[in-house]
Amino acid sequence: MTKPRHAAPDGTLTLQTVAFPRDTNSGGDVFGGWVISQMDIAAGVTAAQRAGGRCATVAVDAMRFHAPIFVGDLVSVHTRILRTGHTSLTMHVETWVRRQRTGELLMVTEGDFTFVAISASGVKRPLPPENVPTVNG
Ligand SMILES: CC(C)(COP(=O)(O)OP(=O)(O)OC[C@H]1O[C@@H](n2cnc3c(N)ncnc32)[C@H](O)[C@@H]1OP(=O)(O)O)[C@@H](O)C(=O)NCCC(=O)NCCS
Structure with a gap:
């Protein structure tokens, strides 16, 4: 079920930015690809922290666009880890x-x-145990 859109954000505030005119589509609203990009950046920050280094996006699921973003809006991206596996983790963004x-x-x-x-050469690697300090925090 979709959460009521005026409830509180779920997860940790990971990225904040402001939508600029350069981020719009031909209709004048902010381009969907720009929004996904901000979400991917924020999720990548959280993934790198948990994984202790480099990660690659492997899937985006259940993506929903509820309302447009307008130029000048303050955009905040929140992330919450839903699941960790052997080499992968899934986040709600x-x-x-x-x-x-x-x-x-x-x-x-x-x-x-x-x-x-992933390793420096792009090969998958196991996630470190949780709560082990890493260079990324
Ligand atoms: C990421 C990559 C190295 C994984 O390599 P791989 O050997 O094919 O990996 P696997 O198929 O064994 O899957 C690895 C993990 O991802 C999970 N996974 C793979 N595809 C998935 C999908 N579509 N949805 C959810 N999880 C998925 C697997 O379940 C596995 O999880 P686990 O180890 O926690 O059990 C490879 O797919 C890749 O390089 N993809 C391109 C990444 C990219 O360019 N992203 C965009 C820019 S960052």
């Missing part, structure tokens, strides 16, 4: 905006991003 014009706060997109921990 939500994008919320604070409307520049009205101050309204609402969730605009959400999706589940799966990453695989």
